[in-house]
Amino acid sequence: xxxxxxxxxWVICKSGTSVKIECRSLDFQxxxxxxYRQFPKQSLMLMATSNEGSKATYEQGVEKDKFLINHASLxxxxxxxxxxxxxxSSFYICSARDLGQGYYEQYFGPGTRLTVT
Amino acid sequence: QQPVQSPQAVILREGEDAVINCSSxxxxxxxxxxxxxxxxxxxxxxxxxxxxxxxxxxKISASFNEKKQQSSLYLTASQLSYSGTYFCGTEIxxxxxxxxxxxxxxxxxxx
Numbered sequence: 001x002x003x004x005x006x007x008x009x010w011v012i013c014k015s016g017t018s019v020k021i022e023c024r025s026l027d028f029q030x031x032x033x034x035x036y037r038q039f040p041k042q043s044l045m046l047m048a049t050s051n052e053g054s055k056a057t058y059e060q061g062v063e064k065d066k067f068l069i070n071h072a073s074l075x076x077x078x079x080x081x082x083x084x085x086x087x088x089s090s091f092y093i094c095s096a097r098d099l100g101q102g103y104y105e106q107y108f109g110p111g112t113r114l115t116v117t
Numbered sequence: 118q119q120p121v122q123s124p125q126a127v128i129l130r131e132g133e134d135a136v137i138n139c140s141s142x143x144x145x146x147x148x149x150x151x152x153x154x155x156x157x158x159x160x161x162x163x164x165x166x167x168x169x170x171x172x173x174x175x176k177i178s179a180s181f182n183e184k185k186q187q188s189s190l191y192l193t194a195s196q197l198s199y200s201g202t203y204f205c206g207t208e209i210x211x212x213x214x215x216x217x218x219x220x221x222x223x224x225x226x227x228x
Contacts, residue, residue: 032214043119043204044159044218057213093158097214104147104166106206106216108158 002028004096006109013084013116021079021112023094029074030096034106035067038091050077084116118142120207120219128225129195137190137222139205148181148188149206149216152199159204162190167210195226 003026013019023033031052036044048058048069056069068080077096081088093111097104120141129135139148147166151159165181165188176193188207192199202223206216 034215036218043221046215046217049213049215104149104164105161106149107161108151111158113156 002107004107004109010113018082023077025075025096033077033096035079036093086116089116122219122222126223135192139188139219141186141207143209145207146210147208150190151204152201154201197226200226
């Protein structure tokens, strides 16, 4: 099956700093990637849809200036949490679909646990 | 709006069966099922496309009733490894290929 990687898997940062999370599709080209956030014991909440070469589409209530998404290539999307605060602490997960091949499955990366102190 | 799953949680003894339901208020194009273990990313189980199909994978199968906008996941002869939280992810027609995840069902299988 398709493999999606994320880096880092775990990060602690001080309040006010920025953190960048990378999401890579390792064995396929991901025309579309998705970024989710998951708080403890809650469901996955979609933050934004990232399309290669174009601006990301953010879900209602997600601050686009705070969560910067860049999808510069068919295998890499990045999420930058700017001026992070403790309430941004969460489990961030990316996923990818290779719609160019007509594949419907969405493959998830292993997730990044962010703790803001 | 987030799909509603039922039950919220269930405890089984090994070998018992379970059914997890997912209900949406919107017309669905597809339903995806995932299992997530604590601290890990969701693992894909299966996808059902509109057309009312039913799918199976060993002892896990699912059905999709597009008229009722509902899907059910069937776990038979449960094993300890089935423990985790199950999520349905729904894709609506014309929804831009994105999934909206359900409220989740915690499943624990005990000896």
